Amino acid sequence: MTGNEFRFFLSCDINLPVTFRVERLEGNFPLPKFPNSENNAPTENRTSELYVECALYIDGAPFGLPTGTRLESTGPPYCWNELITLTTKYRDLTAQSQLTFTVWDLSHGEGLIGGATILLFNNKKQLKTGKQKLRLWAGKEADGTFPTSTPGKVPRHERGELERLEKLVNKYERGQIQRVDWLDRLTFKSMDRIKERESLKNGSSHYLVVDFCSFEHRVVFQESGANFLLPSPIASTNDIVIVWDPEVGKINPSEHKQLKLARSLTRAVIDRDLKPSSNERK
Structure with missing residues (x-):
């Protein structure tokens, strides 16, 4: 494929279920304290038990039943690395389709950590692929209405060097950037140092990392049944x-x-x- 060619798939032609992977939760978490059943005094700290609830919204309305990950208590960091497959297919999506992610803590009842929402198609009506880093809205359940009140993407004016590098890593993993082993090792070491500095700046902010399914070519949105080349x-x-x-x-x-x-x-x-x-x- 030459540089002037643009090959793509139409979303209405993809008869596959919507698939993504919930990877990990980044951020600093205070350990919960549990009261003693006898004297109602606080006991030792325990590790939180977290799970992620995922739901699909189409044009602001829930579509299908929500699904959740397994409980994770080995963190922090909390890593699920769990593949989620919805019953909805890509051909059924609209341009305003959204995924909502809500993180719950079940270590002492049902505590809400936060939620975030992300559109499945970008401004160019292309399906988002690769890793997506979503900032959680602390204490708020993910909102699936359109437009949402809990957007997961960091606003453009708040993005720093780390967001720019993560976007390049996404292109690197999709093969859009040439691989150079010795240079890649140095680059990723520098990125780790930048992540440590950014984590100190973010403080109590939590980020959920999800990985969207990738295709051989880009996927462009088109409604099913739309045909602009009708024969005379x-x-x-x-x-x-x-x-x-x-x-x-x-x-x-x-x-x-x-x-x-x-x-x-x-x-x-x-x-x-x-x-x-x-x-x-x-």
């Missing part, structure tokens, strides 16, 4: 098509002017004050 019904039923032309038989002004100039040249003189004869006026 006349051309499909007739070999010869008769087209009525209302200009047939009328004088062509340009040809008429050309004939007048040609007659002037045959007379060897061009008279600017020449007037048409009685025959020409007819």
Whole structure:
């Protein structure tokens, strides 16, 4: 494929279920304290038990049943690395389809960590692929309405060096950036140091990392059944098509002017004050 070519799939042609992977939760988590059943005094700290609830919303309305990951209590960091497959297929999606992610803590009842929402198609109506880092809204359940009140993407004016590097890593993993082993090792070491500095700046912010399914080519949104290249019904039923032309038989002004100039040249003189004869006026 040359640089001028753009190959793509149409979303209405993909008869596959929506699939993504919930990878990990980044951020600093205070350990919960549990009261003693006898004297109601706080006991030792325990590790949180977290799980992620995922739901699909189409045009602001829930579509299908929500699904969840397994409980994870080996963190922090909390890593699920769990593949989620929805019953909805890519051909059923609309341009305003969204995924919501809500993180719950079940270590002491049902505690809400936070939620985030992400659109499945970008501004160019292309399906988002690769890793997506979503910032959780602390203490708020993910909102699936459109537009959402819990957007997971960091606003453009708040993005720093780390967000720019993560976008490049996403292209690197999709094969859009050439791999150089020795240079890649140095780059990823520098990125780890940048992540440590950014984590100190973010403080109590939590980020959920999800990995969207990738395809051989980009996927462009198109509604099912839309066909802008409809065949002409006349051309499909007739070999010869008769087209009525209302200009047939009328004088062509340009040809008429050309004939007048040609007659002037045959007379060897061009008279600017020449007037048409009685025959020409007819």
